[in-house]
Amino acid sequence: MTASAVTMEQVAPVAVPAKRQRFRFVANKKAAVGLFILAIYGILAVIGPWITPYDPGARGDDLVQPPSAEHWMGTTHLGQDVFSQLLEGTRSVMFVGFFAGIVATVLSVIIGVTAGYVGGKTDEVLSALSNVFLVIPALPLIIIITSTLNNAEDWLIAMVIGLTSWSWNARVLRAQTLSLRRRDFVEAARATGERTWRVITFELLPNLTAVIASGFVGTVIFAVLSEITLAFIGVTSATTWNWGTILFWAQGQQALAQNAWWWFVPAGLAIAILGTSLALVNFGIDEFVSPRLRSAGKTKIKTNTGRTVRMRIGFTPVIRKEPLP
Amino acid sequence: MKYFLQRVAFYLFTAWAAITLNFLIPRMIPGDPVQALVTKYQGQLSSQAIDSLYVLFGLNKDANLWEEYVSYWKQLLSGDLGLSFTFFPTPVSEIISNSLPWTLLLVGITTVISFLLGTGLGVLAGWRRGSWTDGLLPVTTFLSSVPYFWLGIIAIYLLTGPDSFFPSSGGFDAGLVPAFDQYFIPSAIQHSLLPALTILISSVSGWILSMRNMMVTVSSEDYITVAHAKGLSDRRVAMSYAARNALLPNVSGFALSLGFIVGGTLLVEIVFSYPGVGFQLFQALGASDYPLMQGIFLIITISVLVANLLADIAYLLLDPRTRKEG
Numbered sequence: 001m002t003a004s005a006v007t008m009e010q011v012a013p014v015a016v017p018a019k020r021q022r023f024r025f026v027a028n029k030k031a032a033v034g035l036f037i038l039a040i041y042g043i044l045a046v047i048g049p050w051i052t053p054y055d056p057g058a059r060g061d062d063l064v065q066p067p068s069a070e071h072w073m074g075t076t077h078l079g080q081d082v083f084s085q086l087l088e089g090t091r092s093v094m095f096v097g098f099f100a101g102i103v104a105t106v107l108s109v110i111i112g113v114t115a116g117y118v119g120g121k122t123d124e125v126l127s128a129l130s131n132v133f134l135v136i137p138a139l140p141l142i143i144i145i146t147s148t149l150n151n152a153e154d155w156l157i158a159m160v161i162g163l164t165s166w167s168w169n170a171r172v173l174r175a176q177t178l179s180l181r182r183r184d185f186v187e188a189a190r191a192t193g194e195r196t197w198r199v200i201t202f203e204l205l206p207n208l209t210a211v212i213a214s215g216f217v218g219t220v221i222f223a224v225l226s227e228i229t230l231a232f233i234g235v236t237s238a239t240t241w242n243w244g245t246i247l248f249w250a251q252g253q254q255a256l257a258q259n260a261w262w263w264f265v266p267a268g269l270a271i272a273i274l275g276t277s278l279a280l281v282n283f284g285i286d287e288f289v290s291p292r293l294r295s296a297g298k299t300k301i302k303t304n305t306g307r308t309v310r311m312r313i314g315f316t317p318v319i320r321k322e323p324l325p
Numbered sequence: 326m327k328y329f330l331q332r333v334a335f336y337l338f339t340a341w342a343a344i345t346l347n348f349l350i351p352r353m354i355p356g357d358p359v360q361a362l363v364t365k366y367q368g369q370l371s372s373q374a375i376d377s378l379y380v381l382f383g384l385n386k387d388a389n390l391w392e393e394y395v396s397y398w399k400q401l402l403s404g405d406l407g408l409s410f411t412f413f414p415t416p417v418s419e420i421i422s423n424s425l426p427w428t429l430l431l432v433g434i435t436t437v438i439s440f441l442l443g444t445g446l447g448v449l450a451g452w453r454r455g456s457w458t459d460g461l462l463p464v465t466t467f468l469s470s471v472p473y474f475w476l477g478i479i480a481i482y483l484l485t486g487p488d489s490f491f492p493s494s495g496g497f498d499a500g501l502v503p504a505f506d507q508y509f510i511p512s513a514i515q516h517s518l519l520p521a522l523t524i525l526i527s528s529v530s531g532w533i534l535s536m537r538n539m540m541v542t543v544s545s546e547d548y549i550t551v552a553h554a555k556g557l558s559d560r561r562v563a564m565s566y567a568a569r570n571a572l573l574p575n576v577s578g579f580a581l582s583l584g585f586i587v588g589g590t591l592l593v594e595i596v597f598s599y600p601g602v603g604f605q606l607f608q609a610l611g612a613s614d615y616p617l618m619q620g621i622f623l624i625i626t627i628s629v630l631v632a633n634l635l636a637d638i639a640y641l642l643l644d645p646r647t648r649k650e651g
Contacts, residue, residue, distance in 0.1 A: 280466070
């Protein structure tokens with residue numbers, strides 16, 4: 001049985017003609033777990049507001065009740081259902097996160113790749129611009145800007161976050177473009193007379209995909225945290241629900257003093273799990289691009305003489321079968 | 326030296342950009358927020374204070390943008406940031422100078438500790454890949470995804486209480502007057518422990534991760550293999566060869582991510598009602614106190630710029646290549 005299984009495995013790759021593995025990225029365990037969690041959040045963002053058991057704003061008679069069969073995550077000071085608020089809030093969080101991520105990524109690609117590819121004075125100006133945005137603390141800036149916009153809507157908040165958080169990615173992309181610019185295939189494309197925009201979109205961008213994707217995921221994490229922070233400190237309107245709004249009311253109504261852990265723990269965990277899943281996707285991308293970073297698995301090997309040998313890059317430990325003299 | 330001067334010039338430019346942003350943002354406020362506030366404090370504001378507010382927030386219809394900009398600079402250079410509305414009639418500069426030391430000490434010390442600790446653990450995790458240190462990664466990933474302020478709330482919930490050693494809010498015992506004596510200092514330290522711990526836990530993981538990745542990259546370089554082959558002790562190779570070279574990108578990363586960290590730590594102050602600028606900013610937001618908000622943003626930005634300059638100097642000392650002439 002075992003023997004035949006082994007031969008099957010060995011034969012299989014030979015029988016199937018070498019095919020390009022489309023979903024190799026998903027084979028990475030970290031990325032797969034991250035994408036799976038992200039998909040659940042995505043589904044909840046779409047259907048969340050439709051499947052809420054209660055109206056998240058509706059008052060009830062059970063004030064500050066712990067979780068029960070009727071209210072899975074307890075109730076607030078007005079008898080509102082925390083679980084419904086959490087479900088309703090998912091859409092806003094996901095929307096702002098991804099919208100801001102897209103805005104920032106588009107900006108960073110335009111600025112970073114242009115700076116890296118064109119060079120010269122353009123590069124100096126664009127680099128200085130992105131460095132300025134990098135050094136100015138983004139969160140206080142976002143707070144100041146949104147506080148001047150009265151009760152800003154989600155898309156406006158996402159725009160503000162996107163417009164202030166592109167600089168890190170632009171910097172990384174510029175560095176990457178600089179290293180690609182003098183490679184042979186780019187030189188060849190230029191020599192055959194391809195236009196600049198074509199060199200950028202068809203020669204450079206495909207090679208920057210991983211960097212862009214990882215930057216996008218990073219910005220989404222930042223945008224989600226920023227939006228929740230804004231809602232938590234009460235800058236944005238308290239009538240649309242997101243997880244920060246729940247925390248805002250919990251903090252304002254002394255949930256801590258009332259021992260109402262169910263009021264603030266679920267929202268925080270929801271943020272943390274979303275953040276973790278995005279970070280896992282990012283690790284997946286990093287390890288996909290640079291295989292060295294993968295966890296090496298077990299590196300300590302016990303020889304039969306009882307000594308332990310640690311495997312290291314650049315070394316080939318020899319494990320002898322026969323006992324040493 | 327040339328490198329150093331370039332950096333100084335860059336920070337001056339950034340400071341100018343931040344101040345200009347600060348000048349422009351209130352001019353985008355729809356309506357006339359200052360007028361609303363002036364009406365609210367009718368009779369309490371001197372005409373000079375009202376003038377100063379109009380310079381800070383625009384809305385002076387007689388002057389064009391350039392003239393406003395010039396007088397804005399004049400006012401800033403004389404240290405006048407306007408009057409705060411929340412703490413009327415205290416000048417903003419006075420409020421900030423009272424709260425800034427708290428933030429500088431709390432955030433400054435914890436950030437440095439977090440950087441050193443994270444880098445140390447990162448060296449370990451990168452060098453001993455495949456041992457128990459790999460278990461650090463998922464844990465730190467989770468912790469770094471948690472918002473700072475939520476971690477603070479949980480810390481208050483779990484660790485404070487009537488009998489607990491940790492106070493849940495404030496910067497010192499209510500009965501004390503800030504002074505450098507044997508009653509005040511221990512109380513201040515006791516109050517800062519929990520906020521510091523919160524910041525430490527959520528910020529340390531970033532350093533661990535970036536240092537680990539640098540260590541992994543560096544440890545496959547040829548000079549590491551050579552060092553091993555020469556028979557140097559494992560410890561020496563790890564510290565003097567691998568860690569030293571892996572440290573450089575982490576130091577420049579430190580400078581660049583300061584802005585992010587400071588943003589997060591302001592929130593911790595809010596949760597703990599710690600008397601720093603973050604808590605002041607929170608109070609200012611609640612009261613639509615625009616002069617205080619603007620002043621705090623300016624001060625935070627300038628502090629981050631100075632910290633960046635210090636990190637650059639550290640980099641200069643660590644990396645001989647930057648000292649090369651030409």
